Amino acid sequence: MSLFHRIARSDHAPVRFLLDGVPCEGREGDTLLTAILTHVDKVRVSDFSGAPRAGFCQMGACQDCWVTLADGERVRACTTPLAAGMSVVTGAAA
Amino acid sequence: MSRPQPLVVGAGPAGVRAAETLVRAGLRPLVVDEAPACGGQIYRRPLVKDERDARALYGSEAGKAQRLHGAFAALADRIDHWPRALVWNLRDGRADIAVAGESRAVAYDGLILATGASDRVLPVPGWTLPGVFTLGGAQVALKAQGCAIGQRVVFAGSGPLLYLVAWQYLKAGVKVAAVLDAAPFAAKRHLLRGLALAPDIVLRGMRFAAELRLNGVLLRHGICDLALEGEGRVAGVRWREGRRERHLFCDGVGYGLSLRSETQLADLAGCAFAFNQRDRAFLPQRDSSSRTSVRGVYIAGDGAGIAGADAAELAGERAALALLEDRGLPHAPERAADLERKLARIGRFRDVLEAAFPFPAQWAARVKDETVVCRCEEVSARALRNAVHDFSLDEINRLKAVSRIGMGRCQGRFCGAAAAELLAVETGRGVEAVGRLRSQPPVKPVPLTLMPREAAE
Numbered sequence: 001m002s003l004f005h006r007i008a009r010s011d012h013a014p015v016r017f018l019l020d021g022v023p024c025e026g027r028e029g030d031t032l033l034t035a036i037l038t039h040v041d042k043v044r045v046s047d048f049s050g051a052p053r054a055g056f057c058q059m060g061a062c063q064d065c066w067v068t069l070a071d072g073e074r075v076r077a078c079t080t081p082l083a084a085g086m087s088v089v090t091g092a093a094a
Numbered sequence: 095m096s097r098p099q100p101l102v103v104g105a106g107p108a109g110v111r112a113a114e115t116l117v118r119a120g121l122r123p124l125v126v127d128e129a130p131a132c133g134g135q136i137y138r139r140p141l142v143k144d145e146r147d148a149r150a151l152y153g154s155e156a157g158k159a160q161r162l163h164g165a166f167a168a169l170a171d172r173i174d175h176w177p178r179a180l181v182w183n184l185r186d187g188r189a190d191i192a193v194a195g196e197s198r199a200v201a202y203d204g205l206i207l208a209t210g211a212s213d214r215v216l217p218v219p220g221w222t223l224p225g226v227f228t229l230g231g232a233q234v235a236l237k238a239q240g241c242a243i244g245q246r247v248v249f250a251g252s253g254p255l256l257y258l259v260a261w262q263y264l265k266a267g268v269k270v271a272a273v274l275d276a277a278p279f280a281a282k283r284h285l286l287r288g289l290a291l292a293p294d295i296v297l298r299g300m301r302f303a304a305e306l307r308l309n310g311v312l313l314r315h316g317i318c319d320l321a322l323e324g325e326g327r328v329a330g331v332r333w334r335e336g337r338r339e340r341h342l343f344c345d346g347v348g349y350g351l352s353l354r355s356e357t358q359l360a361d362l363a364g365c366a367f368a369f370n371q372r373d374r375a376f377l378p379q380r381d382s383s384s385r386t387s388v389r390g391v392y393i394a395g396d397g398a399g400i401a402g403a404d405a406a407e408l409a410g411e412r413a414a415l416a417l418l419e420d421r422g423l424p425h426a427p428e429r430a431a432d433l434e435r436k437l438a439r440i441g442r443f444r445d446v447l448e449a450a451f452p453f454p455a456q457w458a459a460r461v462k463d464e465t466v467v468c469r470c471e472e473v474s475a476r477a478l479r480n481a482v483h484d485f486s487l488d489e490i491n492r493l494k495a496v497s498r499i500g501m502g503r504c505q506g507r508f509c510g511a512a513a514a515e516l517l518a519v520e521t522g523r524g525v526e527a528v529g530r531l532r533s534q535p536p537v538k539p540v541p542l543t544l545m546p547r548e549a550a551e
Contacts, residue, residue, distance in 0.1 A: 003224055003225055003243065003244070003327065003346075004235060004239075004241040004242065004243065005241060005242045005244070005245055005268075006240060006241055007236075007240055007241065007242055007266055007267060007268070008144050008145060008146055008240025008241075009140075009142075009144040009145070009239075009240040011145075012142065012144065028142055029140055029141045029142035029144065029239075029240075030141070030239065031141070031239060034235070034239045034241055037241075038241065041224045041225070041326070041327045042224050042326075042327075046222070046472060048471060048472040049472055051222065052223075052224050052326055052327070053222060053224065054224030054225065054327075055227070055231070056222075056226070056227055056228055056231060056469070056508070057212055057213065057227070057228045057230060057231045057508070058227060058228070058230070058231035058232075058234040058235055059135055059212060059230060059231065059234055060128055060538070061212040061356070061504065061507050061508075061538075062212075062228075062469070062504045062507065062508050063470065063502075063503035063504045063538070063539060064222075064469060064470075064504075066503070066539075074541075076539075078234075079128070081130075081141055
């Protein structure tokens with residue numbers, strides 16, 4: 001179940017991306033964090049405890065929301081704009 | 095050969111006014127900012143425009159936000175602006191800047207640091223659960239992304255932002271279940287003193303609280319032992335009021351205890367630091383003109399000590415005037431004195447706010463052993479206490495070496511204050527006696543794939 005709930009921008013153009021292989025739609029103007037958390041409730045699991053994480057500060061300071069893309073690249077979700085065709089793997093440690 | 099350009103780090107209220115003042119004197123600064131557009135956190139803009147107008151986004155501060163955005167837009171062809179860029183190191187009069195996939199070493203002549211702040215946090219059980227965000231984070235989700243962090247949200251912690259963010263969620267139509275203020279209700283009497291200094295701000299805060307209450311939001315003061323609960327995501331909050339334990343269900347939490355200054359770059363620039371009682375933190379030393387201990391390095395805005403956006407605009411301009419004076423350019427001394435007077439007045443109001451929202455100093459003695467203090471590497475309070483006693487530690491960098499606290503990806507931004515408080519209590523001293531975490535480049539993670547490039551002088 002999603003963590004975030006949209007209250008604006010619902011009519012913006014859809015941006016398609018893959019979340020753990022499942023086709024999903026974000027909106028133009030989304031960060032990657034928003035795109036993920038409007039579908040599911042975590043962006044990664046902790047390397048240490050395996051507990052789920054979903055970001056914290058949303059301003060690029062806490063480094064909690066790093067995610068792994070299917071090509072192996074790692075990005076900080078809260079400061080990365082969603083781009084069409086992105087493929088995110090949330091189960092992996094990032 | 096001409097002198098290198100001044101470098102302004104940050105394009106929030108302080109950085110924008112600094113750049114504007116330099117431009118007015120005929121200089122062409124380089125402004126580097128991590129965000130895609132100017133505004134800082136407080137006047138941050140959505141990535142793309144949406145249906146909400148400035149009033150909906152910035153409330154009573156809409157005019158200030160629009161003026162700041164407009165002022166920066168007007169500078170466009172008279173400055174160099176690198177958005178989405180990170181100053182990750184400072185060395186020998188050069189800044190290493192990660193921008194567009196490469197690292198550029200840029201020589202500067204005059205450096206104005208306007209690096210801002212983020213939420214100050216003391217760890218509580220469950221603070222790493224999905225659905226728990228800082229107050230600032232909850233605000234970014236709402237304002238910049240048009241999203242609520244939950245459908246039944248609790249805001250907890252302390253400071254003016256607590257009430258502001260709760261009120262913004264309420265106004266956006268989100269169910270706010272409770273506002274849990276760690277400050278005792280009696281502390282609010284200090285706000286009466288604030289009425290004389292900043293009546294509009296105090297009255298606005300009182301209106302926020304009144305409207306929250308009128309709309310059925312539970313407002314509690316003097317709460318302690320906050321714990322966030324849930325399996326896999328936050329599902330409730332638990333807290334104590336005196337002897338009574340209380341609980342509420344929720345699916346989102348905003349949490350924060352005022353703000354903390356972003357000081358890493360000042361440290362790398364070699365600035366001397368001193369303990370600041372009001373902010374309960376080590377801050378770069380600066381005089382009333384915004385000069386640091388290092389010649390040619392100036393610091394303004396919340397990155398120099400928490401004072402808010404209005405002060406940041408004034409201090410940014412003041413810092414730029416100091417830079418102009420040090421360069422032998424006309425520097426408007428009367429204007430500078432006026433800015434300093436206004437800043438001193440805001441400083442007196444900050445004293446009032448700090449008394450009205452006091453730091454919960456009892457946290458370090460009460461935090462349970464199993465609470466995770468470092469969310470990057472999951473170092474517990476127990477591990478810190480054991481390290482202090484097993485190795486007879488009394489200094490924060492030694493505690494870091496032994497326990498890895500502050501060594502994770504956030505580099506102590508979110509655990510540093512807590513670790514210092516714990517170390518102080520465990521060694522029976524004031525928090526000013528345990529030292530401060532040294533900063534390390536890169537100040538934030540940068541990809542190893544960054545290609546180095548020496549920029550033209």
